[in-house]
Amino acid sequence: MISYKNGIVISVISENEHLAIISVNVEDYTYNAVNYKDFTGDVKVGDEVVLNTTAVDLSLGTGGYHFVIYNYRNRSMELKGPGHIMKLRYTPYQMKCLAAEEEASPYHDLFNEFKSLDNHIFVVATLHSMIAPIMAMIKYLNKEAKINYIMTDGGALPLHFSNTVIELKNKKILDNTITVGHAFGGDLECINIYTGLIAAKEILKGNVTIISMGPGIVGSGTKYGFTGMEQGYIIDAINNLGGLAISVPRISFKDKRERHCGISHHTITTLSQITNTKSNLILPYLEEDKQNYIMRQIEESGIKKKHNIIFEDGEEIIKVMNEFNLKTTSMGRTIEDDIDYFTSLGAVGKYAANLF
Structure with a gap:
């Protein structure tokens, strides 16, 4: 079920070609809302809009936004451009796009002719907050590096919701993006992820491709009930198609939840039970007590037997983030709040950069 209410637009806070952040009056209270122009057209001050208020009503982590469902001023919209592949299928918001692999695409034949990923480098992360530090480290070490990003549908579905992607593109850190599944x-x-991998290698032809879900992760406090489980089958997809899979661990000693202490249970569960093929798991050099804690986790979970464990230095990540003026946070924590989390990402980026 959803909850929805009518509101009046009182200001347009910011906007680009695809998205507008607006301020709306709903029952004499002011809220921020997101308007996706591809769904609901442009928005102006004074417009009456219907808003999906579900996430805010439930106090969920969407940044406190309502979402525009309908703008009474925009009573009709016409289809534009080629393509017939539907995303968000069989929902009121099903939309068509030109998929790279469909018949109308100029790249269609590449998919039929595909043989192998030929060890193209893929870095598989589980949180959207991981991508900026990893990409920044790669770009810092190799300014000529061409970096691509595949966004899965494990978190936010619209790529345009990601301020991180916008910033990385504006700063020339990230070159190109691919959205797979119902992400768009x-x-x-x-x-799907398989054709996304092929497109990264055959069409975008970058040096390295980073993979993660969009902003947000769905979790339930259970062993298997989280969307980061996708890391497992993505690693297998990369290996099955002949790529080089690098696993990003989720590491923190600042998370108050015991299941996320050291290497998160998300990483442990995925790499010990879900993957059927081997990846390169990159771990950072940390203080001795933290290092020992992580190694016990690796040994006890059986991950050491299933994957290549590689240690790399990630301490330069503070300098790198400052160099690019990136203010990334994860679970509300800054690099100063959770240095081990960011050091682990710096280690991943450094290892990847040294492969080409």
Whole structure:
């Protein structure tokens, strides 16, 4: 079920070609809301809009936004451009896109002719907050590096919701994007992760491709009930198609939840039980007590037997983040609040950069 209410637009806070952040009056209270122009058209001060208020009503982590469902001023919209692959299928918001692999695409034949990923480097992360530190480290060490990003549908579905992607593109750290599954808004659209991997290698031809869900992660406090489980089958997909899979661990000693202490249970569960193929798991050099804690986790979970464990230095990440003026946070924590989390990402980026 959803909850929805009518509101009046009182200001447009910011906007670009695809998205507008607006301020709305709902029952004499002011809220921020997101208007996706591809769904509901443009928005102006004074417009009466219907808002999906569900997440705010439940106090969920959407940044406190309502979402515009309908703008009474925009009574009709016409289809534009080629493509017939539907995303958000069989919902009121089903939308068509030109998928890179469909018949109308100029890249269609590449998918039929595909043989192998030929060890193209893929870095598989589980949180959207991981991508900026990893990409920044790669770009810092190799200014000529061409970095691509595949966004899965494990978190936010619209790529345009990600301020991180916008910032990384504006700062010339990230080159191109692909959205797969029901995620949408990338420079290329693909039907699934397999064709997304192929598109990254055959069409975008970058040095390295980072993979993660969009902003947000769904969790339930249970062993298997979280969307980061996708890391497991993505690693297998990369290996099955002949790529080089690098696993990003989720590491923190600042998270108050015991299941996320050291290496998160998300990483442990995925790499010990879900993957059927081997990846390169990159771990950072940390203080001795933290290092020992992590190694016990690796040994006891059986991850050491299933994956290549590689240690790398990630301490330069503070300098790198400052160099690019990136203010990334994870679970509300800054790099100063949770240095081990960011050091682990710096280690991943450094290892990846040294491969090409």
